[in-house]
Amino acid sequence: MHKASALLRNIKSDSIVQMEIIPVTEAEVKAIVMTLKSKNSTGYGGISNKILKHCFHFISKPLTYIFNFSLTAGTFPERCKFAIVRPIYKKGEIKEMNNYRPISLLTAMSKILETIMFNRLEQHLESNSILNKEQFGFRKCVHIENAIFSLTNNILTSLNQRQQVGGIFCDLTKAFDCANHTVFLNKLYYYGIRGKCHCWFQSYLENRKQSVCISPHFLEHNKSSSWETVINGVPQGSILGPLLFII
DSSP states (O other): OOHHHHHHTTSOOTTSOOOOOOOOOHHHHHHHHHHSOOOOOOOTTOOOHHHHHHHHHHHHHHHHHHHHHHHHHTOOOGGGSEEEEEEEEOSSOTTOGGGEEEEEEOOHHHHHHHHHHHHHHHHHHHHTTOSOTTOOTTOTTOOHHHHHHHHHHHHHHHHHTTOOOOOOOOOOTTHHHHOOHHHHHHHHHHTTOOHHHHHHHHHHHTTEEEEEEEOOTTOSSOEEOOOEEEOSSOOTTOSSHHHHHHO
């Protein structure tokens, strides 16, 4: 068993309530769709956010039914698990692979369903005070300035008290790609995400597919790899990815 999973077995979790499945309403789905950026780019599904917004009035009821079925059944739609990965150039030598950042193009339907579950999971984490107050990344109303202030304040306070100060800094490069699914699912169970909710997240992580697509300037058409199964990590560019990462 992974060490992180073993540690959870020694900690009591009786005070954490179990997360309940809250049905989604048509109004909530509409509000989420309206917040999507009106982009023409498409993922595996071939439907852009712009098209989805234009025709939402006609498909709002079936979409709401599908999303509620997903939540109550504890399954994430298989067709929403396909991600087209495009390498985005960051800096440095243009021919060096490490100088590119992978961005996952997900389906529009996937982002809506992820947002629905994100809202419920975030509410559960906040209401049970699960996330550590020193966790500054990927949280509402918490910014890098808060982390800088906390760090400098602790250092200066210790120095004023004539204490020695030391620091350990970890490089989290490609950390999203290395997140262990087993550890994550065990932590979710410990934090009260059980039953159908736990099944939903397991389904969300399992059997995800990705294909890398590149468009070099010297080629007329894009070049894509074959579809491969993702066994670790959370999808870059996803709605749930950052929240799952800090958990």
